[in-house]
Structure formats: C-alpha cells, structure tokens
Amino acid sequence: MKVEPPALGIRFGVFEADLRSGELRRQGVKIKLQEQPFQALAILLERPGEVVTREELQKRLWPTDTFVDFDRGLNKAINKLRDALGDSAESPRFIETLPQRGYRFIAPVERSGTGFVPFPGQGSEPRWASWRRPWLLALTASVGIAAALVLGLNAGGIRERLLTGRSQQRIWSIAVLPFENLSGDAAQEYFAAGMTEELIGELARIGSGVRVISRTSSMQFKGARKSLPAIAHQLGADAIVEGTALRAGNKVRVTAQLIDARNDIHLWSEKYERDLSDVLILQGEVAQAIAGQISVRLAPAEQAVFARSRRVNPQAFEAFLSGTFLFDRPTEPRLSQAIEHFTEAIRLDPAYARAYAGIARAHVFMGIFRFRPPSEAFAYARAAAGKALELDESLAEAHTVLAEIKKNDSDWAGAEAAYRRALELNPSYSLAHTWYAECLSRMGRHDEAIAEANRARELDPVSMISNTAFGMILYRSRRYGEAIQACQRALDLGPHPNAMWFQALAHEQRGELSEAFAKLTEAVSISDAPIFRAALGHAHALMGDRARARAILQELTAPSSKKYVAAANIALIHVGLGDQEAAFQWLERAYREDKASIHMLTWPYFDSLRSDPRCRELLRRVGLQL
Numbered sequence: 001m002k003v004e005p006p007a008l009g010i011r012f013g014v015f016e017a018d019l020r021s022g023e024l025r026r027q028g029v030k031i032k033l034q035e036q037p038f039q040a041l042a043i044l045l046e047r048p049g050e051v052v053t054r055e056e057l058q059k060r061l062w063p064t065d066t067f068v069d070f071d072r073g074l075n076k077a078i079n080k081l082r083d084a085l086g087d088s089a090e091s092p093r094f095i096e097t098l099p100q101r102g103y104r105f106i107a108p109v110e111r112s113g114t115g116f117v118p119f120p121g122q123g124s125e126p127r128w129a130s131w132r133r134p135w136l137l138a139l140t141a142s143v144g145i146a147a148a149l150v151l152g153l154n155a156g157g158i159r160e161r162l163l164t165g166r167s168q169q170r171i172w173s174i175a176v177l178p179f180e181n182l183s184g185d186a187a188q189e190y191f192a193a194g195m196t197e198e199l200i201g202e203l204a205r206i207g208s209g210v211r212v213i214s215r216t217s218s219m220q221f222k223g224a225r226k227s228l229p230a231i232a233h234q235l236g237a238d239a240i241v242e243g244t245a246l247r248a249g250n251k252v253r254v255t256a257q258l259i260d261a262r263n264d265i266h267l268w269s270e271k272y273e274r275d276l277s278d279v280l281i282l283q284g285e286v287a288q289a290i291a292g293q294i295s296v297r298l299a300p301a302e303q304a305v306f307a308r309s310r311r312v313n314p315q316a317f318e319a320f321l322s323g324t325f326l327f328d329r330p331t332e333p334r335l336s337q338a339i340e341h342f343t344e345a346i347r348l349d350p351a352y353a354r355a356y357a358g359i360a361r362a363h364v365f366m367g368i369f370r371f372r373p374p375s376e377a378f379a380y381a382r383a384a385a386g387k388a389l390e391l392d393e394s395l396a397e398a399h400t401v402l403a404e405i406k407k408n409d410s411d412w413a414g415a416e417a418a419y420r421r422a423l424e425l426n427p428s429y430s431l432a433h434t435w436y437a438e439c440l441s442r443m444g445r446h447d448e449a450i451a452e453a454n455r456a457r458e459l460d461p462v463s464m465i466s467n468t469a470f471g472m473i474l475y476r477s478r479r480y481g482e483a484i485q486a487c488q489r490a491l492d493l494g495p496h497p498n499a500m501w502f503q504a505l506a507h508e509q510r511g512e513l514s515e516a517f518a519k520l521t522e523a524v525s526i527s528d529a530p531i532f533r534a535a536l537g538h539a540h541a542l543m544g545d546r547a548r549a550r551a552i553l554q555e556l557t558a559p560s561s562k563k564y565v566a567a568a569n570i571a572l573i574h575v576g577l578g579d580q581e582a583a584f585q586w587l588e589r590a591y592r593e594d595k596a597s598i599h600m601l602t603w604p605y606f607d608s609l610r611s612d613p614r615c616r617e618l619l620r621r622v623g624l625q626l
Helices: 035-046 054-061 070-085 129-153 155-163 186-204 215-221 228-235 276-293 300-307 314-328 332-348 353-368 374-391 396-408 412-425 430-442 446-459 464-476 480-492 497-509 513-526 530-542 546-557 567-577 580-602 604-609 613-621
Strands: 009-012 015-018 023-026 029-031 051-053 095-098 102-105 109-111 115-117 173-176 239-248 251-260 265-275
Touching: 015 035, 035 054, 035 070, 035 102, 051 054, 054 070, 054 102, 070 095, 173 186, 173 215, 173 228, 186 215, 186 239, 186 251, 186 276, 186 314, 215 228, 215 464, 228 239, 251 276, 265 276, 276 314, 314 332, 314 353, 332 353, 353 374, 353 396, 374 396, 374 580, 396 412, 396 430, 412 430, 430 446, 430 464, 446 464, 464 480, 464 497, 480 497, 497 513, 497 530, 497 604, 513 530, 530 546, 530 567, 546 567, 567 580, 567 604, 580 604, 580 613, 604 613
Parallel strands: 173 239
Antiparallel strands: 009 015, 009 109, 015 023, 023 029, 051 102, 095 102, 109 115, 239 251, 251 265
C-alpha cells in the first residue's frame, strides 16, 4: 500500500503555505503568488526567527548560470510576497528587513499537526522559557490554588468577574476595510463594495458605545500598501475587519477576520457560504459574531433588529447593491441611475425597505444639490421614505431623509426629533450627524453644530464630505481661520468644488479676495453648478469687475438655461453688486419657490442685508432669526 508523505503545511496568522503544492491560502482561499515569491517565503519559513541573508536567498532562487540583476529581482520578489500577505516593510507583521543583511520571518508559525513551532536554537520551547521556568511553575501553582478558591467560594460574584475577564483592551471603534473581490471580474466590484457597506451598516446597529468608521473613509484604503496598525491609526480605529466576497451563481462566499490593530493580534476569523437569498441573514450573523468577540452585549432591542433580517430576492439584492455603489460620487446622472436600480429592486421584491430608503436618499440628494427643484425632489423622497418606514421602522437612513425634508419645510422641532431617532438607531451614521449639524447651524446653535459636525468627522476622518461639512459649519459660525484649515484637510484628500467654495467664502470674509477668487475659479473648472458660478459672479463684483459679474448674472437667468438655478443664487450676485432692491426681489421669489434657501440669509455672505427689516421678516417666515 502506498504511504502518503506527511503534509507540509505551515500556518501563520490567517495564512497557510503548502510547501508541497506551492500554494498560499488565506482563510482557505487560494492567493495568487508567483513561484519566486513563494520560494522566498518557503526559505524564510524553514528558519523562522532567524536572519536569512540576501546571499542565501540569491543562491537558492537563481541558479549560478542565470544572468539577472539579483538585487532588483530579490527586492521585487519580497515586495510581491509582502503584497500577498498585506505586510509592510515599515511596520512588518511577518517579514522583517535587516538593511544590507537580509530578512527574518518574525511571526509565530505552526506546522500541520505539530502545534506551535518555536524559533530554532531553543529546543522545544521559546527562547524566554528557560530562565522563567521556576517562576512560571510557582505562578502556575499559585494560580491553581487561587482558581480553586474562586471556584469554590465565589464570594460576591468574584468568580464571574475573574473568569470572564479578557486580557485584551476594550475595543471602542471598528473600521471595515473594503472586502476583496475574488471573482477576478472588475464588473463584480460593486458586489464586494456593497457587501462591505452592508456589514458596516449591520455593525453600526450594535450600538453599546462602539464607533463604526464610515465606509467613505474606509474606502480610501482600498488596495493601500499600509500596515493595519498604520491604517487603524489614521482612521482612529481600535480594530480592523477585513475580508473577501465572492458571488458564484446563486451562492455567496464570504470570509471575515477581526484584528486588534493596536497590537496587531488576530482575534477571530470565519468563513461563510450561503444562498444569495440569505445574504442579509449572513451579514447579521457576522456582525453578531464580531460583537461577541469585542465583548459587546446586545440589548434586547438590538437583538430584535438582527432577528428581523429576512431573505431577499437575489436579483433584487444585486440591483440594490448596484444603486448603492453609485452614491460614491452623487452626480445627477449617477443619482438617476441609482433610482433606476432601486426601482428594479422593488419590482423584484416589493417588500424591500432598504431599496425604498435608497430611492428616498437619491431624491433628497437631487434636491440638496439643486439638480431638480427641491419641492419636486423632496415630494418623491417623502413618499419613498414613508414606505420604507412602513416596512421597517428601524431604518436610520429613512428617518434621516425625513429629517432633511422636515428641515426643508422649516419644521425645526420635527427635523431635530427625526435626526435624534436616526442616531438612536444608528449612532455611527455619519451622514445623519452631518445633516443634523447643518440643521443646528441654521437655527443659530453654532456650538452644538460644531460638536455634531466633529462627531461626523470622527466617524468619517478621511472623507472629503465630512471635512468639507466641518469647514462649512465653521464658516457659518464665523470662525474663518478654522474653516480654511478644515476645507484644506478635505482638499488634501482630492479636489472637491464644495471644499473650494467654502474655503473661498472664508477667505472672502477675511478680505483675502485674490485667494477667494482663485479657489472659486478652480471650483467652476471642476463643476459648472449654478451655485459656484453665482459665487464667482459675486467675487467678480467685489473685486470691481462689475461687467463680468453682470455677464454671469445674464447667463444664469437666460431663458435658454437648461439647469435649474435657485433664486437665492441670483440674489447673491446682486448683493455683490450692491443692488439690494434686486437682491430682495429675488429672495422673495426664493421664498415662493424654495423657501429652505432663505436660511442663507444667516450666512456671512448676506451680512450687508442684515440691517434691512425685510431680512428679518423673511427669516421669521421660515422660523429663523439672526
């Protein structure tokens, strides 16, 4: 009978290297790795904890008659290996570089069936064990005696407090990194992105003081070559969740792992395979498993939310993910496409509450950005949000949409109550914090608005949106220097016309007109939205170029203009020109057509109108005051 040789598998962290087949797996999923990088890994794993010189690697990887640039080839092989492991030369978890000498594998390893493999040179135990052995034996005996006492006496419940305690620090914040798309098909990227967002949403439901970093910030690290501790530090997270997603037919396969990023300790990992129709239930299972790992006890209300997870039509779920994916860059065409996808999801699954909430959110964005008249956009949003809550009252997204609509209707008490309900359901929903901050700012509660905007920024630290919103709130609070800095943090992440706009407004109030003009010119070069063109016309007028200001005014008011132009934007140019009568005529029109825009009278933009009684009267009609 043929005897099979023993398995040659070596495990480290979530990885396993099969030295016989030359395969590297992560949580059972094969990772593509070329032969030379794998051979370099195998050589390092032969002697964990020891330095393997560059010369040794060179001789083992390339025959003597091979004519290559060895240094370059070796560096390339090690870099590819690090990429496969998600490792970093600056903060290594697996492979440490010793400059001018070589490399060392620094993670503990485990051979198949043999348990922990110590670093060589110390027999069968770690190198520190020999000098600690007598002390360790004494400690073991002491612990045994103490344990017996605790188990026997259990005075005052001390047994539970001692035996259930964990050595790890309490985890207060989690970031979910973008799940890796294992399909190999770029067209399926939306699926992995959607699974990431769904898990973030599920984790946010656990509450209990745990902060869940927004997907907007986590997505910035898609494919990043940074160590997990470095990413966690930038996101302000204690722990990182990372994983993979694969859809094959009507099956979905997900792997997830939880890492305490403060000390780079692997806490938990699991593989799941479900029918696509059970994907919402799967997400709830993953979230609950993670909650258990970080010692969070779900309140009965939170358990009830997870229990309500339902099966979903697979095609409807895919349509929903496709719509959600388009929110990343909310332009008018992308929002229209998102609405089409959500509508298709509802056609396939009429009870799909999240799809109704998606339609509501898309229409609200249409109104906020004035892609459509707000009265029209918000009417659609109100109906969709109402239907979503009829199907599932626990949807924070739908409550947030209703709050925004109430804010647009000048129902300030109703808006605040709806925002608070949304944040009660999902304390980590950064968009709700951002919009609530803007609501507080309109009401003149600037200190509360700044605090709320700062919470949004903590949840979404590397997001252009949260940093821009923070700058906007600071500008309205007349803290211009801080507003410029906040907007610059947003612009350091990439060009964004809104950040340029609010930075320009702050410069303008400080009398720095050339800086303001430069930023507005740049904003208009990126987006021809009427608000940016109106702001540029206002700046032209302040700088004395009245002809150019009037030319922009005529462009925006021409009957041939195909874009919706808010009347308040036209009033802004007249303010720059010093024509108060015309400004108030347009503001009266704004009140009739889009009364929510009247809140702009509280901005520094319109300070020159403050002494006119008509200004206070307009604000009174919408429940605001100077």
